[in-house]
């Protein structure tokens with residue numbers, strides 16, 4: 001049996017996905033186009049913006065198959081995608097997740113959700129800007145989920161690239177968004193060391209395999 005379909009993870013994911021439906025009712029103030037990542041994170045502190053249940057199951061299955069020792073996630077929010085990754089780590093019997101989030105409200109909520117789900121010991125939630133927090137990881141990385149602000153996918157990937165293992169999977173969520181294009185241009189050019197495929201789940205996930213170290 002999978003942790004995803006058993007309690008407490010199954011019920012917590014149901015609850016969080018249901019709560020995320022209220023994102024549509026939030027009154028988010030419009031932000032200047034040059035608003036900082038922190039400003040955007042604070043303005044959207046109430047918004048879950050999660051992967052869908054289908055996207056989450058894809059993340060779970062990829063993680064089960066790849067059996068990575070270290071998974072890095074950019075953009076924790078309330079911890080929904082992190083729970084799918086952590087459930088797979090638990091069922092693999094090895095590995096850990098390092099995830100990072102700018103909003104302090106969300107860091108506290110995600111830590112509480114992961115503790116309630118019984119997977120807190122499998123996950124490090126790093127508070128702060130991914131461009132700073134993820135620079136501290138010095139071990140080989142087997143799987144990356146990029147789901148923070150879209151314009152930062154490429155700088156975050158470039159930061160992590162020296163530590164990607166050959167064969168590592170890099171997953172970019174919301175790949176149909178125009179702001180992801182510079183990232184897509186990078187991973188879709190084999191000269192940059194990836195074989196990349198667009199997967200049609202929700203707003204699209206780009207799944208890229210690292211060919212070279």
Ligand SMILES: C[S@@+](CC[C@H](N)C(=O)[O-])C[C@H]1O[C@@H](n2cnc3c(N)ncnc32)[C@H](O)[C@@H]1O
Nearest residue numbers: 041050051075077080081101102129130148149
């Ligand atoms: C789309 S949501 C993540 C959803 C989450 N992966 C899930 O499925 O539940 C994006 C999150 O990335 C966070 N974020 C954006 N830029 C960031 C940065 N530079 N460093 C850390 N977190 C960031 C935002 O605050 C926001 O909570």
